[in-house]
Amino acid sequence: MIVLLSHLHAPTDTIRLDYDARLVRRKRLMTERGMAVMLDLPELTDLSHHAGLRLDDGTEIALEAAAEPVLVIKGNLPSLAWHIGNRHTPCQIDGDTLVIRDDHVLRAMLEGLGAQVTADTRPFHPEGGAYGHGRTFGHDPHDH
Template sequence: MTGEATIELLDHLHAPVDTIRLDYDARLVRRKRLVTESGRAIHLDLPELTDLSHHAGLRLPDGTEIALEAAPEPVLVIRGDLPRLAWHIGNRHTPCQMGGDHLVIRADHVLRGMLEGLGAEIADETRPFHPEGGAYGHGRTMGHDHGDHGHGHDH
C-alpha cells in the first residue's frame, strides 16, 4: 500500500460513528473486507495476522472511528464439575470462556456429547464469545476446531 493512508487499530475510541460486529472466527484477520452495521465496506489490510478482539475499533484514513464488537453466536453454557470439564475441553484445544459458575464454548455437537457424558449440564445460548487467551499472552491458542469440516488429522 505504498503512498496510501492505512487503517489504524485503536485501543480506545473517542467518537465512533458505526460498528462492525464479528464472531470469534471472523475476529482473526490479516486482509479482509469488513462491513459496518450501516453497510459501509472497509478493506482491512494489516501487516500481520491480528486478533481484533483486543482492539476497540478502527480509525479510517479520513479520521472516522468504527467500533469493533463481538457478534452473538451459538454457544454452549456448561455447568457441573468445572475443573474436570475444563480439563477435557482444554485437552481438545477448544477455546473456552470462563465464568465463576460456568464455562462457555462455541456450539459443537461432538463436544456437547462428550461433556454430557461427563455429567455436564448444558444450555444452548446465543451471545458474544470471549474465550481465554493463550497461556503466554493475549493471543489465540491456535488450537483445533472439532466441527464438521474435517481437519486433516486424527486424535
C-alpha cells in the same frame, strides 16, 4: 491507512465479528450501516484486543464481538475444563460456567461426564493461551 485503536473517542458505526472472523490480516469488512472497509494489516491480528478502527478521514468504527451459537456448561468445572482443554477447544470462563462454541460432539461428551449444558447465543470471548493474551500460534522459545 486504517489504524487499530485501543480506545474510541466518537465511533459513528460498528463492525461485529464472530470469534473466527476476529482473526484477520486482509479482509473486506462491513459495518452495521453498510459501509465496506478494506482492512489490510501487516500481520495476522486478533481484533478482539482492539476497540475499533480509525479510517483515513478520521472516522472511528467500533469493533465488537458478534453473538454466535455457544454452549453454556455447569458442573464439575475443573474436570470439565480439563476435558475441553484436552481437545484444544477455545473456552470462556464465566464465574460458575464454562462457555464453548456450539458443537454437538462436545455437548454429548460433556453431558456424558455429568455436565448441565444449555445452548445460547452470545458474544464469545475465550481465554487466551498460556504464552500471552489472545490466541496463540504455538510457542517459540526464542520469543522471550
